[in-house]
Amino acid sequence: MKPILETRRLTKFFGGLTAVNQVDLIIPENSIASVIGPNGAGKTTFFNCITGFYQPDDGEMIFEDRSLVGLTPNAIATMGITRTYQNIRLFTNMTAMENILVGQHPRLKASWIEAILHNPREKREEETAVVEALRLLRFVSLGGLGDQLARNLPYGAQRRLEIARALASRPRLLLLDEPTAGMNARETSEMTIFIRRLRDELGITILLIEHDMRVVMGISEQVTVLDYGVKIAEGTPGQIQRDERVIEAYLGHGAASGLNISADTAAA
Amino acid sequence: MKVGLQNNLRLGIVFGIVMIFLMLIGFNLIAANLIGSFFNTGDADVLNMLLFIGLVGLWLGATAAKQDNLWLSAAINGAIAGAVCGLGLAGMVLLLGSLFEAGVTLSTYLAQLVPSTMKAILFGAAAWQAALVNWVIFALAGALGGILSYLLRLEGWRKRLSSIWVRQRASTSQQPIIQAIRSYPRSRMIIYGLGLVVLFILPLGLSQYRNYIIILTGIYVLLGLGLNIVVGLAGLLDLGYVAFFAIGAYTAALLTAPQPHHLQWSFWVALPIAVVLASLAGVALGVPVLRMRGDYLAIVTLGFGEIIRILLKSDLLTSFTRGPQGVNTIGGPDFHGLSSGVGFVYLIFLSILLIILVTTRLQNSRIGRAWVAMREDETVARAMGIDVVKHKLLAFAIGAAFAGLAGALFASQNRSIGPEDFALMVSINVVALIIVGGMGSIPGVIAGAFVLKGLPEILRQLQDYRILTFGALLVVMMLIRPEGLIPSRRRRLEIHEDEPELTEGTTAVEGGKA
Numbered sequence: 001m002k003p004i005l006e007t008r009r010l011t012k013f014f015g016g017l018t019a020v021n022q023v024d025l026i027i028p029e030n031s032i033a034s035v036i037g038p039n040g041a042g043k044t045t046f047f048n049c050i051t052g053f054y055q056p057d058d059g060e061m062i063f064e065d066r067s068l069v070g071l072t073p074n075a076i077a078t079m080g081i082t083r084t085y086q087n088i089r090l091f092t093n094m095t096a097m098e099n100i101l102v103g104q105h106p107r108l109k110a111s112w113i114e115a116i117l118h119n120p121r122e123k124r125e126e127e128t129a130v131v132e133a134l135r136l137l138r139f140v141s142l143g144g145l146g147d148q149l150a151r152n153l154p155y156g157a158q159r160r161l162e163i164a165r166a167l168a169s170r171p172r173l174l175l176l177d178e179p180t181a182g183m184n185a186r187e188t189s190e191m192t193i194f195i196r197r198l199r200d201e202l203g204i205t206i207l208l209i210e211h212d213m214r215v216v217m218g219i220s221e222q223v224t225v226l227d228y229g230v231k232i233a234e235g236t237p238g239q240i241q242r243d244e245r246v247i248e249a250y251l252g253h254g255a256a257s258g259l260n261i262s263a264d265t266a267a268a
Numbered sequence: 269m270k271v272g273l274q275n276n277l278r279l280g281i282v283f284g285i286v287m288i289f290l291m292l293i294g295f296n297l298i299a300a301n302l303i304g305s306f307f308n309t310g311d312a313d314v315l316n317m318l319l320f321i322g323l324v325g326l327w328l329g330a331t332a333a334k335q336d337n338l339w340l341s342a343a344i345n346g347a348i349a350g351a352v353c354g355l356g357l358a359g360m361v362l363l364l365g366s367l368f369e370a371g372v373t374l375s376t377y378l379a380q381l382v383p384s385t386m387k388a389i390l391f392g393a394a395a396w397q398a399a400l401v402n403w404v405i406f407a408l409a410g411a412l413g414g415i416l417s418y419l420l421r422l423e424g425w426r427k428r429l430s431s432i433w434v435r436q437r438a439s440t441s442q443q444p445i446i447q448a449i450r451s452y453p454r455s456r457m458i459i460y461g462l463g464l465v466v467l468f469i470l471p472l473g474l475s476q477y478r479n480y481i482i483i484l485t486g487i488y489v490l491l492g493l494g495l496n497i498v499v500g501l502a503g504l505l506d507l508g509y510v511a512f513f514a515i516g517a518y519t520a521a522l523l524t525a526p527q528p529h530h531l532q533w534s535f536w537v538a539l540p541i542a543v544v545l546a547s548l549a550g551v552a553l554g555v556p557v558l559r560m561r562g563d564y565l566a567i568v569t570l571g572f573g574e575i576i577r578i579l580l581k582s583d584l585l586t587s588f589t590r591g592p593q594g595v596n597t598i599g600g601p602d603f604h605g606l607s608s609g610v611g612f613v614y615l616i617f618l619s620i621l622l623i624i625l626v627t628t629r630l631q632n633s634r635i636g637r638a639w640v641a642m643r644e645d646e647t648v649a650r651a652m653g654i655d656v657v658k659h660k661l662l663a664f665a666i667g668a669a670f671a672g673l674a675g676a677l678f679a680s681q682n683r684s685i686g687p688e689d690f691a692l693m694v695s696i697n698v699v700a701l702i703i704v705g706g707m708g709s710i711p712g713v714i715a716g717a718f719v720l721k722g723l724p725e726i727l728r729q730l731q732d733y734r735i736l737t738f739g740a741l742l743v744v745m746m747l748i749r750p751e752g753l754i755p756s757r758r759r760r761l762e763i764h765e766d767e768p769e770l771t772e773g774t775t776a777v778e779g780g781k782a
Contacts, residue, residue, distance in 0.1 A: 051651055077653035091644040093758060094637075101634075102641040106653030108634045112662055115633035116626050122633070129634075169653055 280352025329413020350410020365395020503643025516675025546672020594686025706752025
């Protein structure tokens, strides 16, 4: 399948620390891919490089045949990559509706002059934006909560609103940073189903960082494992569960011999 | 209950401190004089002093008993708050009184406490008597205030009143004429039109002095609306806003005045140039401070404001701007028969209306949302595809353009301007009026400008105390109404998030959209 995103030898240093070390990654279009790894493995740094918040020190990132290196975060978002955050980062003092309208920003075209003149084109654009926002609210089952301040929403709703905001610009690649962090088992399984719906119904490629092995193994078609910034394994969930280096990275040296617990828990 | 008690103690202490402060600067006497002239009871006698204290006590009691649903607890709460406040005040009266009786010349330390004032504070009696009277009156007035506030909130008469109101509204809305007006699509337009007519008749009936106050306030409204975009929407704390006001004013002045450049262009040509130059200056300031946030931005912009003022004063530009002398005989628009005072009021009204229109439209557009998002979380705003550089510069440019307009109007209205018209205090005033009015709210800015600029002009009697009132008002505002006089909906929600308005708003909007 045609890759939507490809990184080649992507490298990022922080002083003497190599946070991301020559990572090659190919994400096929319309897939659900995961990046996993122990804490501090460089997963979020990897995300920040792709979204333009960090400039990689070496390597290449190609999204739909265009290089992302040197682009600003807003340019990358406009190209079709949006993200959510590990610790939810909504515009807390804006309503749910406004959050989604802000998410639509790169799709809307009205200039400041048009906004002041309030010309028919701008009017129409705003009207469609509101209709679209209401549709997205319903899509993430937040219909009727559009007028609530984002910070007054319950935790699970905030997670979904953040995803709706990221969807509002109609991205082709969605990066989810630990979308089930802090959720109980029921919420987690709902989120898993929801993520799959995003891909199936909207045709969006999804790249997620996740700690919860059940989520990762349950929905990913491709899993990449980072440890100390280095890619140590890649493959289908089944392959990863049997990979000795992965088990070592998670459970420590020597754990792979004889102990198959991690694979069992992951499969459970 | 415990929370209520704590709240009352806190209120009492705040009021007590304010009262002590007011007494130390002799404000009691001025207030008593004002009350005296209001009730025609003559100057500063004991009765007026007592009346003043009593009124403050009533206010305190009413505030303290705001949430009580029993008259007894309302009275007790009011009395507690009053007693706490009175105790502080009584202590101070006792202290000052004993010192005064011991023959200490208090006016050496506190200029206002001359013997006659001291006598008034002590009600012409002994220190301990005056202290006791103060304390008793505060406690009694507090209790009375509590009961009054309870009575005013009584369900019964409120219901009766609101039912009358509803019935009246229902009956009027059933009348065919009212219905015809409602169903007529342009009725809103007509109502706005009537408002405009009132605005345009109003200045004709006012004295020249009143019109001058309107112009002055209007200029601050313009400044406030401009800074409101920069601070209130985009969240960029700009303390050098006066710089753009100065640039607008000097541009208009230099282009229309005979000295120093012999240009004497028409005001209508100078006005757009002033606006454009000011907004270019906004961009020029914006570029170097793009990466700064919060306090750092405030300090840098503050410096920028001062640089402009000092440049205008400096020898370097004397041949260009006439230095500290300033520019005189600045040209103004020709109003064709209208007196220039009335003409300027119209011009100000027109400018304000135009700017309100521009601001509301920007606020409710993609641009306005991008500003608010930037204020909320710049990093995320960028990740959502918002070009932060462009939108910050746009906010600076538009805010500065409004200031430039205000500056040009100010220069041609005043006929002469100098560097000292553009001191730091102007920036601070504008920031203060936005805060007092309600950040991000257009009606709030207008209310704030009236309170901070219009009222002190009207209350000439308090002239010496203007700055003091200003400071005290800011402090009190921040304590009792942190969201501002007329807050924007967002800000009200931010500060009072658990109040019922929220759900009401939700249902209303849901109903509207369904």
